[in-house]
Amino acid sequence: MILQYIQTNQINVADDSFRITFAPGLEELKNSIKNVGVINPITLRHTQEGTYQVVTGFKRLLACQELNRQTIPALIYEPHDLSPMQAFLYNLHDNVFTRQLNIVERFNVCTKLIKTFAVTEEEVVRNYMPLMGEEPSYKILHQFLALQQLIEPMKQHVVEKGFAISSANRIAEFTPSTQASLLDVLKHVSPSTSKLNELLTLIREIAARDGTSVEEILQRYQLLTIVADPTVAAPEKVAALRQTLRSVRLPHLTERQRQLTSLIAGLQLPQMAKLVADPYFEDPKLKLEYQFSAPEELTALVSKIQEAFDKQHWHKIFEWYRV
């Protein structure tokens, strides 16, 4: 192993045999290199063909290239000094002990170990999942391996938005063209993991039920129009998406909820009073909640309740609820 300054154009960046890094943010690193240069040399493996493979330091190399630096300090191994598997492990350890790998990088690690270096799934689960801070679980390994089906722009989005593996897995189940259409919608919103998973499930189930494509669903219910409105805040967009999809997926339930809301409004209860029903209409009991701090406020409630009784509004609710 020797330390040298290597011409950056001599390094074969396209050879990503040992690469784990995905979607690196280079701006801060570039600023640092501009100020003080490359502090830690990268590691290269000299191939028998005379090229250089990057072992560690992809980000430093990419930053130097973007800064038009002609050379970079590098520790160079000859092929007989460093096997491909050793080189991969150097890079893996260099990364996992300095930062948290994103989910696509974890996918890269699992895939390369199994497909390139013929490591068994058992060994990956036992030795490498804990190294990445994961439970030693086959289920989790298979969740990472399933990300193979993600299209590149979706991988980028998943990492940028910090999607959970459960959401990424749901997306990976869609075809590449569906993922591209979904991406058009998803880039306008930032739902929580549970909301995102719910949205994806709703879309998938509507398509399955109606025997149509997801693209058709996105178009038919104008989901892109809902999320693309620049005047609406992101959380409201998610709420509108969810409401639209739920009303399509659960038409009877949402219609009944709408009817109940309208019937409750007919009671004209005081503002601080709330009539609560089981959202799924399984439990026949209704609950009336009221906050008050003076006897007059209580009298107001009683009077409104009585008024509604006189107008048969309560009977209407009970009769309707029973059906």
Place this chain on the structure above:
Amino acid sequence: MKGDATFDQVWIDKSALMYPATQFIMDRLEGVAVDVVDDVHSLKHPADIAKAKRQLILTPHKGVAFKACQGMCEGVVCCGYYTIDLGQGCPCDCTYCILQHYIANNPMVTVYVNIEEILSSVRNHIEARPEQDFRIGTGELSDSLAYDHITNYSKVIVNFFAAQKNATFEFKTKTANIKNLVGLKHNGHTVVSWSLNPQKLIDREEKNSAYLVDRLKAARTCVKAGYRVGFHFDPMINYEGWEEDYSDVVNMLFEYIPASNIAWISLGALRFPPSLKSVVQKRFPETKIFTGEFIPANGKMRYFRPIREEMYRKMRSWINQRATFIKPYLCMETAAVNQNYLQNNL
């Protein structure tokens, strides 16, 4: 039966060797690979359920094999059923099968070989309660008759219950495996029941089970052999056109079976624990059973109440058009729906 195609491998727990049922079953599985192990609990079950279904474990049941039906839980009405575990696992591969979730960690088929001990504990229980009428079945963790050609258990069971004064036993099946039942002296204490669904659903969602017509023909054979028969429209699945398909099944049922020979009919709309869905979607990606309008209720996903109430109301009316005296009961429904149903409020 030589070289039975049902299994590739049999695992025998060492403690099962002393039971006559073990030898009896092995005689019918000639040519199948056999291993005797110290403890079957240490066996590693294949994760692939289809592969697991082709491996059989023979072991004595070491826990409580006779118990109240698991449907008896808070907020859900059960018909007061009792179950006997004589095995678990099933050759049928129904999309909606709860066993995929319930025995996910040990999906190999198990037959408990200490049937005499198990039935003895049943006898002790029911004889100690002479004032109670028991309805007992074995179709909880397995199909009651699917392996009967290998075990011959039906003969032992029918014979046992023929002598019990306060118990009726029910075989619950989706097969036409009734050969052993014909000619047995049952004293009217055994009912043979079939789970029914339209043939369209059987083709799509009940892999490896018998055709509807074969189930009904088997039921007719049992009627001729003097048995009362039962039918379970469970799980009923809601889809566009379900009314026509299910009313056709009801009509077909009464064309094959005289109403007076029907002991009971139950109705139950599809319900499932939320965690079953992902298991099923992985195994049967083409299934459409989850596309209905489901909501959470009593720990399970169920069709939205008005949908299932409509299903029950219509089914009852179709059944009553053919036999007014039959009162179909609901299986594992919520108390509110059951109450409405019983009060004819649906």
